[in-house]
Amino acid sequence: AYSGTLVAAGQGAGVVVATGMDTEIGRISRLIGEVETLTTPLLRQINHFGRLFTAFAITAGALLFVFAVAARGYAWDDALLVVVALAVGVVPEGLPAVITITLAIGVRRMASRRAIIRKLPAVETLGSTSVICSDKTGTLTRNEMTVRRVVTADEEITVEGVGYEPVGAFSSSGARQEALPATAAHLARSGLLCNDAVLTRGQDGHWRSEGDPMEGALVALAMKAGFDQEGERQDWARLDEIPFDAQHRFMASLHAAPDGKAERVVYLKGAPEQVLAMCDRQATAEGDEPLDEAYWAEHVAAAASEGERVLGFAWRPTNGGERSLSMDGVEKGLIFLGIAGFIDPPREEAVAAVAECRSAGISVKMITGDHGVTAAAIARQLGLADDPKVVTGAELEAVSDADLPELAHGTSVFARTNPEHKLRIVRALQSEGAIVAMTGDGVNDAPALKQADVGIAMGRKGTE
Structure with missing residues (x-):
């Protein structure tokens, strides 16, 4: 983690490897110090006008002085007073005030549109x-991840809705669906249970994710499918987990079946290629069948080509005696449920x-x-x-x-x-x-x- 990173969820220990200007923030601070402050176009034009006007006033004053003394016979001190008076009179003393007032009006108008201007000349520069x-x-983009598609071995389903609001319909091959098919619903449940994020609704009615944005999108998907995030997590109590890590690229969780059943279930999500390597079967509406790697590679590539981030999902039932998870216990023998494509909508x-x-x-x-x-x-x-x-x-x-x-x-x-x-x-x-x-x-x-x-x-x- 970089210096200044905020912990959004979970816990851990850190080892300090750099301080001060050797940190990432320090490097950025050094870059800021190397940037030279630029003059805005308006100030450049005003400075140019000032130089031209000064040169014109001095030249005109000198010519007038020579003309008054040589051609009109003025005493040099009288001619000098006249030239100075004319030079002072021709200077536009009110110009700075007029420019400042004009820019201040622009600042006020920008503020009414919720844009705060720190430096007055920036108002004019915006127009240039x-x-x-x-x-x-x-x-x-909205900075709110949304599940846009769910692909199972049976079909590809498009998910409607924007942001974390758990409202949206499903469609497959252009036909609207009232509910998710069984395999897709199983994927949605796995995404809800193998998940640490929580969706909350603020006083303004806006839904927010407390945790990872992609996990928040999975909670929204499950709620669109009719699952209650608190109820499902209480019914399917989590017994153990393997947190996500960039090295193994997946998260796994062990859950007890509801209603006091002895059954245990392992749910896993992660990078699709990693999850596929841990599976030998895939779930379908007719039951489990051998894994079709070419089918999944095609759909993962199609989702990625449209700018979607892709996660794969898998599960495995246990005999009921399993009380903890280990890397050896989840690295093979899983059943692939499908993939979900995420996008941060514009x-x-x-x-x-x-x-x-x-x-x-x-x-x-x-x-x-x-x-x-x-x-x-x-x-x-x-x-x-x-x-x-x-x-x-x-x-x-x-x-x-x-x-x-x-x-x-x-x-x-x-x-x-x-x-x-x-x-x-x-x-x-x-x-x-x-x-x-x-x-x-x-x-x-x-x-x-x-x-x-x-x-x-x-x-x-x-x-x-």
């Missing part, structure tokens, strides 16, 4: 913006905003840490470009600073990026004369936000 670089999660207002920007000639670019395929799918849904070009962070590192401006100009999506990549992209766009606005919602966006002509930090709808 030619390129907008935006983060994806929490800015262009904000409706973001889709409309992107369309307005493109119609106004403003280019919108997505800079994200997500996988390239996922980012490209979201970009198509947002309408960032007719055929969005994707460049990854690894590809950026192979491009020199001299060649980067051309690449940045023609690219709509930058994926797998880190704070240094974001900073280079903004600088490359500015090197071609673009006025760049950068939106971000996390501390990793801070260097690029400072470098941009307009840095827009997301507030209530951001992730940080």
Whole structure:
């Protein structure tokens, strides 16, 4: 975990491996310190006007002085007083006040639209913006994972609904279904039980996930299927678990059957390729059958190509004597239930905003840490470009600073990026004369936000 990480759920022990400027936050702080503060277009224009006006006033004053003394016979001291008086009179003393008042009116109007302006010239710079670089999660998307599809050995089911609200219908092959088929319902139950997240409804009526976003989406799926999250977890009491770990890439839990039965059940979820390797059978409406690996590989690839994150689900009944879980006990002999595809849906207002920007000639670019395929799918849904070009962070590192401006100009999506990549992209766009606005919602966006002509930090709808 990085310095500053908040623990959302669970417990554990940590070993400190770096402090101060050697931490990730320290590295970001160093990048911020290296960014030079830019002058806004308005201030550049005012400074240019001031220099021209000063040169004009001095030149005109000198010529007038010479004319008054040489041609009109004025005494040099009288001529000097006249020139000074005229120079003072021609200076537009009210210009700074007029500019300040005008910008203040703009700040007030922006505040009425829930946008707080820290520096007055940023109001004018917003109107000059030619390129907008935006983060994806929490800015262009809702930052609320949603199960969009469930695939079993029998069929593929589309799940409706947005966010964590447990409301939405199911459909298969275009036909609406009132309830999930048995195998898909079993998958939904496994996703609810092998899960540490809890969905809660706030006073504003908005549903929120306390825990991992993908686990919250699984709870919402189960509730859409008619399961009660508290009731099911009480009935199927958890006896033991193997927490998720990036090394083994799955989570497993052992549950006691309801109504005092001696049966025990193991549920498991994780990376589909890992879960498939632990199974030798798959569940169908007619019963268990041999695992069809080609079928699952095809559907996993199809879900991933549409920008979905995919989880696989499996289960295994026990003889009732099993009271704890071990890695050896779950690494083989499981029954594959199916896969679920998750997506962080775009904000409706973001889709409309992107369309307005493109119609106004403003280019919108997505800079994200997500996988390239996922980012490209979201970009198509947002309408960032007719055929969005994707460049990854690894590809950026192979491009020199001299060649980067051309690449940045023609690219709509930058994926797998880190704070240094974001900073280079903004600088490359500015090197071609673009006025760049950068939106971000996390501390990793801070260097690029400072470098941009307009840095827009997301507030209530951001992730940080």
